[in-house]
Every structure is written in structure tokens, then in C-alpha cells.
Amino acid sequence: MKLNRIFTVSGILVLLLILQSFSFAQPTREREGKSGRNLFEINLLPVSDSLDCYISFNIPYDRLIFIKNGEMFSGGVQIFFDIKLNNKIDQRKSYAKTVMVNSYEETQSREKFIEGLIDVRLANKDYVIQPSLKVENTNQIINLDSLALNFSRTVQNVFFQPIVIEKIKNSCADQGLFRLVNRNNSIPFAPENFDLLIPVNSNTVNEALIKIEQPGQVSFNEKLPVQITENLNLSECEESIIIRTGKSSEKTHYVLVENFNKKLSEGPVTIKIIDGSNENSYNLSVDWINKPITLMNPNTATELLEIIYDRSELLDLYKSSNQLKYKALVDFWNKKFPKREFQFNEWMNEFYQRADYAMKNFSNLANQIGAKTDRGKIYIQYGKPDEIKREYSSSNNIVEIWYYKDLQKEFVFTDRTGLGNYTLGK
Numbered sequence: 001m002k003l004n005r006i007f008t009v010s011g012i013l014v015l016l017l018i019l020q021s022f023s024f025a026q027p028t029r030e031r032e033g034k035s036g037r038n039l040f041e042i043n044l045l046p047v048s049d050s051l052d053c054y055i056s057f058n059i060p061y062d063r064l065i066f067i068k069n070g071e072m073f074s075g076g077v078q079i080f081f082d083i084k085l086n087n088k089i090d091q092r093k094s095y096a097k098t099v100m101v102n103s104y105e106e107t108q109s110r111e112k113f114i115e116g117l118i119d120v121r122l123a124n125k126d127y128v129i130q131p132s133l134k135v136e137n138t139n140q141i142i143n144l145d146s147l148a149l150n151f152s153r154t155v156q157n158v159f160f161q162p163i164v165i166e167k168i169k170n171s172c173a174d175q176g177l178f179r180l181v182n183r184n185n186s187i188p189f190a191p192e193n194f195d196l197l198i199p200v201n202s203n204t205v206n207e208a209l210i211k212i213e214q215p216g217q218v219s220f221n222e223k224l225p226v227q228i229t230e231n232l233n234l235s236e237c238e239e240s241i242i243i244r245t246g247k248s249s250e251k252t253h254y255v256l257v258e259n260f261n262k263k264l265s266e267g268p269v270t271i272k273i274i275d276g277s278n279e280n281s282y283n284l285s286v287d288w289i290n291k292p293i294t295l296m297n298p299n300t301a302t303e304l305l306e307i308i309y310d311r312s313e314l315l316d317l318y319k320s321s322n323q324l325k326y327k328a329l330v331d332f333w334n335k336k337f338p339k340r341e342f343q344f345n346e347w348m349n350e351f352y353q354r355a356d357y358a359m360k361n362f363s364n365l366a367n368q369i370g371a372k373t374d375r376g377k378i379y380i381q382y383g384k385p386d387e388i389k390r391e392y393s394s395s396n397n398i399v400e401i402w403y404y405k406d407l408q409k410e411f412v413f414t415d416r417t418g419l420g421n422y423t424l425g426k
Contacts, residue, residue, distance in 0.1 A: 039057050039059065039133075039144065039184070040056065040057050040131065040147075040184070041056045041057070041058075041182055041183070041184045042054070042055055042056075042147075042149075042185070043056070043161070043163045043180070043185075044154065044161065044199065045160075045199050045231075045232055045234075046155070046160065046199060046200075046201045047121065047231065048250065050121055050123050050124065051121070051123075051124065051151055051154070051155070052120075052121055053120050053121070053122050053149070054118070054119050054234045055081070055117070055118045055119075055129075056115065056116065056117045056182050056234070056241055057079065057115060057116055058113045058114065058115040058183070059077060059115075060109065060111075060112070061075070061099075061101070061106060061109045061112045061113060061114070062107070062108050062109060064076065064107070064114065064135065064136070065135050065137040066137070067137050069100075071102075072101065072102060073100070073101045073103070073104065073106070073107050074098055074100050074101075074136075075098070075099060075101075075114075075135075075136055075137060076096065076097050076099055076114065076135075076136035077097060077114065077116075077133060077134065077135055077136060078095070078096040078133070078136070079096075079116070079118070079132070079133050079134075080092070080093075080094045080131065080132045080133075080134075081093040081094070081118065081120075081129055081130070081131050082130040082131075083120060083122070083127055083128075083129050084127060084129070084130065085125060085126075085127055090127070091120060093118050095116050095117075095118050097116050099114050110290050115182055115239070115240075115241060116236065116241075117234060117235070117236055117241050119233070119234065119235075122151060123151070124151050124155045125151055125152055126148070126149065126150050126151060126152050127149045127151065128146050128147070128148050128149070129147045129149065130143070130146045131144045132144060157201060157280045158200065158201055158202050158205060158273075158275065158278040159198055159200060159255075159273040159275075159278070159280040160198065160199040160200075160201060161185070161282050162196040162197065162198045162257070162271055162282060162284070163196065163197040163199070164180075164181040164188075164194055165178035165179060165180055165181060165194065165196070165197050165243060166178065166179050166181055166193065166194050166195060167193075167195075168240070168242060170238055170240065171238065172237035172238050172240055172242050175237055175242065176237065176242030176244035177229075177232075177242075177245065178197065178242065178243045179240050179241065179242050179243075180234060180241040180242065180243060181194060182241055183287065183289065185284065186285045186286070186287045187261055187264065187269065187284055187285070187286045188261075188286075188289050189265075189287060189288040189289070189343075189344055190288075190289065190342075190344055191341070191342045191344045192342075193259045193261070194259075194260065194261045195256060195258045195259065195260065196210075196255075196256070196257040196260055197243065197254050197255075198210075198254055198256075198257065198273055199253070200226050202253065203251070205226050205253070205275050205278070206225065206226055207225050207226060208223070208226065208255050208273050208274060208275045209222070209272075209273070209274040210223075210224055210255065210257055210272070210273055211270075211271070211272040212257075212260060212264070212269060212270070212271050212272075213269070213270045213271075213272070214264065214265060214268065214269050214270075214286075215267070215268070217263075219263040219264055220257070220260050224256070224257060225255070226253050226254070226255055227253070227254055227256060228251050228253050229245055229251065229252055229254075230246060230247070230248070230250075230251065230252070231245065231246045231248045231251060231252050232244070232245060232252040233245075233246045255273070261286070261342075262341060262343065263342075263343050264286045264343055265286065265330075265343050266286050266287070266288055266330075267285070267286060268284075268285055268286075269283070269284050269285065270282070270283055270284075271283075271284060288344075292349065292353050292355065292356045293356050294352045294355040294356055295326075295329075295352050298322070298325035298326040299322070299325065301329055301355075302314060302317045302318065302325065302329060304351075304352075304355050304380070305317070305332075307371075307377050307381060308351070308380070308381060314332075316328065316332075317329060330348070333345045333347065333348040351380065354379055354380045355380055357379065358370045358371040358373070358375070358376030358377075358379050358380055359371050359376070362376040362422075364419055364420035364421045364422075365419045365420070366417070366419060366421040374413060374422060374423050374424035375400075375413055375424075378411050378424065382407065385402035385404055385411075386403050386406075387403040388400060388402055388403075397416050398414070398415040398422075399412060399413070399415075400412075400413045400415070400422055411424060411425075412424070413425070
């Protein structure tokens with residue numbers, strides 16, 4: 001069987017550099033914000049005199065190495081863990097997973113990812129986990145940063161780090177209670193409802209006060225009951241990681257905080273869990289997953305607004321300092337679209353997702369900023385056309401016609417140089 005590789009040596013080197021920068025998302029109250037580019041998420045559930053430690057990961061498809069195998073493309077990972085106690089290997093764990101996709105475009109996706117789970121039961125002691133990773137279709141094994149797990153201190157907490165979960169939306173719903181969001185112990189900034197499951201390391205606590213705070217605001221402040229169920233565990237189900245009940249006689253105590261994220265903005269968030277004199281505080285981060293690339297440069301993001309707004313409306317944005325420009329940009333969009341269920345602004349996201357597409361697809365030798373070309377501007381204003389026709393004029397110029405049926409609009413672009421510089425006809 002002939003295998004067609006779809007990567008280059010330089011591409012592998014770039015990938016290895018990316019993977020070597022991965023680290024753990026540490027499940028400790030000292031974790032402040034996001035510790036770099038995380039590969040692993042760690043969640044803990046108390047079990048009598050020990051802990052069930054769940055190490056999960058997700059890697060976007062665009063960070064894997066795929067090869068073409070017949071009509072399909074395959075890629076995957078192998079992950080190895082040396083779990084050390086007192087500088088000696090106490091346990092070894094490994095995990096391997098391969099995915100198959102139908103198209104090259106899927107191999108470049110940032111929205112699709114491979115995820116997996118390793119579980120290990122550990123005593124209430126201090127461990128060091130040394131992970132290593134092998135990307136399928138390469139010969140490289142990458143040693144990743146180690147992580148110290150101070151379980152002797154963790155078990156002193158009444159409340160463990162909150163686990164970010166959501167309702168199960170596929171056929172696994174009859175097998176589990178929740179789906180693990182699995183975003184490296186962070187909270188996705190998205191127009192979706194997420195919940196928090198807070199494990200309780202005590203059988204005498206009946207309720208807890210939950211405070212969720214960001215700089216300058218408290219978004220949640222309620223007392224919630226402690227729920228008790230048959231022991232909870234994490235397992236894989238149909239490309240997801242779910243939380244289900246087990247058959248053990250053990251019981252799991254937890255607090256469930258539903259739909260907690262609606263009013264959360266990007267950035268750090270502090271979650272405080274309080275019961276009388278018992279208080280545990282955890283610092284997490286609200287992260288915009290797959291944030292439009294054009295938003296990474298607030299100055300460019302501001303300039304692009306002139307495509308749909310008059311410059312006079314943008315003067316305050318232009319005057320804002322570089323340090324505050326992104327915040328000013330977010331405030332601008334929020335004022336334009338104030339009535340939203342979520343803090344996430346879908347109109348802002350749609351605008352800059354279109355800008356990203358224009359940047360990638362409409363740049364040319366005459367104008368390398370694709371969003372500022374005539375086709376880019378129309379795409380940003382109206383989105384993807386319902387139909388595109390391409391033909392040649394009598395003078396052999398390339399003519400591209402975009403049709404928007406519902407809007408009853410038609411735009412004609414002409415490339416008079418053959419270099420991809422399409423200009424909009426009058």
C-alpha cells in the first residue's frame with residue numbers, strides 16, 4: 001500500500017518546537033491563569049484514603065502529522081507517563097490513539113482535535129509525573145516538562161479544583177452524567193453553557209457558598225447544596241470524555257454550579273468555595289478558543305472596522321493606547337450589540353472570522369492584506385456568497401461574479417493583470 005506523506009521536514013521541526021512548549025495545567029490553588037500552552041488537564045476525585053487522578057489531553061488536528069493512506073488521512077499520538085515517588089518510578093502508564101479523516105482540509109483544522117484519558121489511583125503522597133510524547137508518522141519522542149503533584153497538601157482541602165463540564169449532546173447521554181470540556185483546566189469563552197463540578201473531600205459538608213469573581217465584578221454568589229451519588233469516574237465514550245457513576249460502594253460528594261459562565265469575560269477568574277471556616281480558592285482562566293487571528297493585532301482589527309463603520313465612530317478607538325486598545329475594541333463591540341445572553345460577542349467573532357478568511361484567501365501581489373482587497377471587503381460585509389461564477393471577458397480579463405440570493409445582490413470583480421488583483425466593478 002502506497003503512503004503519500006503530506007508534510008515536509010521543516011513542518012515536522014516546527015511541530016516539534018510547538019509540542020516541546022506544551023506543559024501541564026496544574027490542579028492547584030496556586031495556579032494563576034494559564035501556564036503557557038498546555039497539553040494536559042488534570043482532575044482529581046477523592047476516594048477514601050487515596051485519589052483518582054485523571055490526566056486528559058486534547059491536540060488540534062493541525063498539530064498532528066497526517067499521511068494519506070488510500071482515500072483517507074491518518075495521524076495520531078502515543079503518550080507515556082513515568083509516575084515517580086521519592087525519585088523512584090512508582091507506576092508507568094501509556095496511551096495511543098489514531099484518527100482517520102476524509103480530507104486534507106480536516107488535517108488543517110483547529111476546531112477538531114484528538115483527545116484521550118489516562119486514569120491512575122494514587123496515595124495521598126507527593127509525586128512527580130514525567131510525560132513524553134511520540135507523534136505518529138515521525139520517529140521523534142519528545143520529553144515534556146514534568147509536573148509535581150503535592151497530594152499530601154491537596155487532601156487537606158475540603159473542596160478540590162472545579163472540573164469544567166457540559167451536558168452530553170451525543171448518544172453517550174445514556175451512559176454518563178456530564179461531558180468533560182477538556183480545555184486544559186480553563187473555561188472556554190464561547191456562547192455555550194458550561195457547568196462546574198466541585199468535588200467535596202468531606203462527608204459532613206451539606207452546602208457551600210460559591211463565589212465567582214473577575215477583576216471589578218462578582219458574576220456568581222450563591223449557596224448550593226452538596227450532592228451525593230455513587231462514585232464518579234471519568235471514561236471515554238465516542239471521541240468524548242464523560243463523567244459517569246461507577247459500581248463501587250464508594251460515594252462521591254460534589255457541588256454542581258450550572259450555567260456559570262454566561263457573564264464571564266476573557267481573562268483570569270477566581271472561584272471561591274466556602275463552608276464556614278473552610279475556604280478553598282482556585283484561579284482559572286477564561287480563554288477564547290480559536291480566537292480570530294486578526295484580533296491578535298488590535299491596531300489592524302481597529303482599521304478593519306472602517307469596512308463597515310464610518311471613521312468618525314472609531315476615533316476613540318484610534319486614540320486608545322496600545323496597552324488598552326484590545327479592551328477598547330471589546331467595549332466598542334459590546335456597545336454596538338448590548339443585548340446578549342452571553343458575554344461572548346458573536347457579532348464580533350463573525351466579523352473577525354470573516355476577516356481571517358479574507359486575509360487567507362484574497363491577498364495578492366498588489367495588496368497582501370487580503371481583508372482590504374475589494375473581494376475581502378465584500379466578503380467581510382456580506383459573508384460567503386451563495387454562488388460564484390468565473391469567466392473571461394472579451395479582452396481576456398478574468399471576471400468573478402458573486403451572487404447573494406437572499407440579499408438580491410451581485411458583485412462583479414475583474415482581474416486585469418492576471419495576478420489575482422480583483423477590483424470591484426462600478
